[in-house]
Amino acid sequence: MAGALGDTAVAQPAGQAQFRPCRHLQPRPAAPGVLTVTDRPVTEGAAATGEVSPxxxxxxxxxxxxxxxxxxxxxxxxxxxxxxxxRLDLMAQFLDGGPSGPEAxxxxxxxxxxxxxxxxxxxxxxxHRVLAQVRPRLAVRHPRPLHRRLLRCLLGRLLPWPERTAALLDLAGHFAFLLPGGLRRRLPPRRLLPRRPPPAAPDLLVLGGCIQSVTHPQTNRDLATLLAAGGWSLEELEHPACCGALNAHLDQRPLAEDHMKAWIRTWEQRSRAVGRPLGILAVASGCALHLREYGDYFATDPAWGARARAFAAAVRDPAELVTPDQVRGLARHSPWRRLVFHVPCTLAHGLGTGERVRALLEAAGFTLLPDPDPWRCCGAAGAWSLLHPRLARRLLEARLARLPLAEADAIVTANLGCQLQLASGTDLPVVHWVELLGAAQVRGAAQGTSAGRRSR
Ligand code: SF4
Ligand code: SF4
Incomplete structure (x- = not known):
C-alpha cells in the first residue's frame, strides 16, 4: 500500500459529510521545470469565484x-x-428573452x-458552465428535429452500458458492409479479457469505462502494472462502468446523475470497507475530468453536494501517480521510439496534466516529434463525432495533415475517444500513453532488464 490513512475521513452516505482532502493521495510533484500554464488547477477562473449563475x-x-x-x-x-x-452572445440573448430559435x-x-x-x-x-446550464433550457424551448432527438436518445441509452455497446459492435461487425465508409473505419474491434480477482485492500479504484471495457480493456491492466511499480494497488470496477460524461454531454441529466450517484455510492462503500478514502482513476482523460467535476454537478444539491465534493477530491489523473523515475529508460522495450503526442483537449484544457505525460514519455526515452499545432482538437469529443460525422472528419483531416506522421512510429494520446478518432484516419498505431509504458514495462520485466527490476 502506498499511502498512510492520515486524518482523512470517508464520506458517510446518509449525512452531509464534511469535505476533507485525501492527503495520502496528494499528487507528487512533477519533474522540476515541467509545469506550465496548462498545469493550472481546474477550479481556476470564474468557477473559483463562487459565480454560478449563467x-x-x-x-x-x-x-x-x-x-x-x-x-x-x-x-x-x-x-x-x-x-x-x-455562442455566448446567443445564450445571453436567450437569457435576456431576446430572439432565439432552433438555429441558435x-x-x-x-x-x-x-x-x-x-x-x-x-x-x-x-x-462550459454557461453552456451546461443554458443549452438544455434552449432545447426545451426549441426542441431539436425528431431525427436528432432519436439519435441522441439512442446514443445515450446504448453507449454508457458496456453490454449494450458490445452487442452494438457485434451487430455492426456483422453488417459492416452496409455501413458508410467513414463509420466502418471508425468501428473498433471488440476485445475481451478475463476478469482478474481484485486485491483485498486496494489503494485505488479505476473506472472500467463503458466503451473502454469493450474496445481497450488492456489499458487498465497496463495501468495496474505501472502503478504497482510505485507501490499502488488497483481495483478495476466493472460496475458502474460509465462516469456519466456521455449522458451529461448529451444534456441527459437524469441518466448522467444515475451513473454519477452510483459511482459515489460505490466509492463510499469500498472506502468504508478498507477504512480510508480510496483514490479514483480513469485512464481516459475525458472520463477523469468528468469524475473530477462531480462536485460542480451537485453543487446546489443538499443531499449530494458534500458527497460529490469528497468524491471529486479523491480523483487523480494517472499521470499524477506515476513518476519519471519509475519509467526511466522503458522506451528501449517498446517497438516504437519516435512518437507524435496528441494532447487531448480534456488533458490540455481540463485536467492540465499534459506536461506531466510529456515528461513521463521523455523520461522513458521516447522522442516526441514537434507538433506545429499542439492541442488542436482531433474532432472526437465523445458522442459529438457520431452526431456530426462530417465536421468530425474535417477536423480529423486538418489535425492529421499538420502532424509529422511520415517520421513517426506511432501516435500516443491520453483519451480513448481521441485514440479511436485518430486511428480512423491513419495507418500508424495509436496508443494510450499508459498502454505504451505499461506494455514496455511488462516486456522489460520479461527480459529481466526493466527499470522496476533493477531498483529492487
Ligand atoms: S470568451 Fe472570448 S470574447 Fe469573451 S472575454 Fe473570453 S476570449 Fe474574450
Ligand atoms: S468548440 Fe471548443 S473552443 Fe469552440 S466554443 Fe466550443 S468549447 Fe469553446
Missing amino acids: EALLRRCVHCGFCLATCPTYRLLGEENDSPRG LRHLDRCLECRACETTCPSGVAY
Whole structure:
C-alpha cells in the first residue's frame, strides 16, 4: 500500500459529510521545470469565484475575441455564431428573452465542449458552465428535429452500458458492409479479457469505462502494472462502468446523475470497507475530468453536494501517480521510439496534466516529434463525432495533415475517444500513453532488464 490513512475521513452516505482532502493521495510533484500554464488547477477562473449563475458567468466576457483563434469550429467554419463569443452572445440573448430559435441551438450543438476557449480567454469565462446550464433550457424551448432527438436518445441509452455497446459492435461487425465508409473505419474491434480477482485492500479504484471495457480493456491492466511499480494497488470496477460524461454531454441529466450517484455510492462503500478514502482513476482523460467535476454537478444539491465534493477530491489523473523515475529508460522495450503526442483537449484544457505525460514519455526515452499545432482538437469529443460525422472528419483531416506522421512510429494520446478518432484516419498505431509504458514495462520485466527490476 502506498499511502498512510492520515486524518482523512470517508464520506458517510446518509449525512452531509464534511469535505476533507485525501492527503495520502496528494499528487507528487512533477519533474522540476515541467509545469506550465496548462498545469493550472481546474477550479481556476470564474468557477473559483463562487459565480454560478449563467448570467454572472456571461458578464465576464468582454468580447475581445481572443478565443476565436483557438476554437476548432470557428477555425473550420469561419462563422461568428460557431465561435465561443458568438455562442455566448446567443445564450445571453436567450437569457435576456431576446430572439432565439432552433438555429441558435444548432450552433450550440456544434460546440465540441473542448474548452480551448477557456484556456485562451483572458477574462476567465467558464464557457462550459454557461453552456451546461443554458443549452438544455434552449432545447426545451426549441426542441431539436425528431431525427436528432432519436439519435441522441439512442446514443445515450446504448453507449454508457458496456453490454449494450458490445452487442452494438457485434451487430455492426456483422453488417459492416452496409455501413458508410467513414463509420466502418471508425468501428473498433471488440476485445475481451478475463476478469482478474481484485486485491483485498486496494489503494485505488479505476473506472472500467463503458466503451473502454469493450474496445481497450488492456489499458487498465497496463495501468495496474505501472502503478504497482510505485507501490499502488488497483481495483478495476466493472460496475458502474460509465462516469456519466456521455449522458451529461448529451444534456441527459437524469441518466448522467444515475451513473454519477452510483459511482459515489460505490466509492463510499469500498472506502468504508478498507477504512480510508480510496483514490479514483480513469485512464481516459475525458472520463477523469468528468469524475473530477462531480462536485460542480451537485453543487446546489443538499443531499449530494458534500458527497460529490469528497468524491471529486479523491480523483487523480494517472499521470499524477506515476513518476519519471519509475519509467526511466522503458522506451528501449517498446517497438516504437519516435512518437507524435496528441494532447487531448480534456488533458490540455481540463485536467492540465499534459506536461506531466510529456515528461513521463521523455523520461522513458521516447522522442516526441514537434507538433506545429499542439492541442488542436482531433474532432472526437465523445458522442459529438457520431452526431456530426462530417465536421468530425474535417477536423480529423486538418489535425492529421499538420502532424509529422511520415517520421513517426506511432501516435500516443491520453483519451480513448481521441485514440479511436485518430486511428480512423491513419495507418500508424495509436496508443494510450499508459498502454505504451505499461506494455514496455511488462516486456522489460520479461527480459529481466526493466527499470522496476533493477531498483529492487
Ligand atoms: S476570449 Fe473570453 S472575454 Fe474574450 S470574447 Fe472570448 S470568451 Fe469573451
Ligand atoms: S468549447 Fe471548443 S468548440 Fe466550443 S466554443 Fe469553446 S473552443 Fe469552440
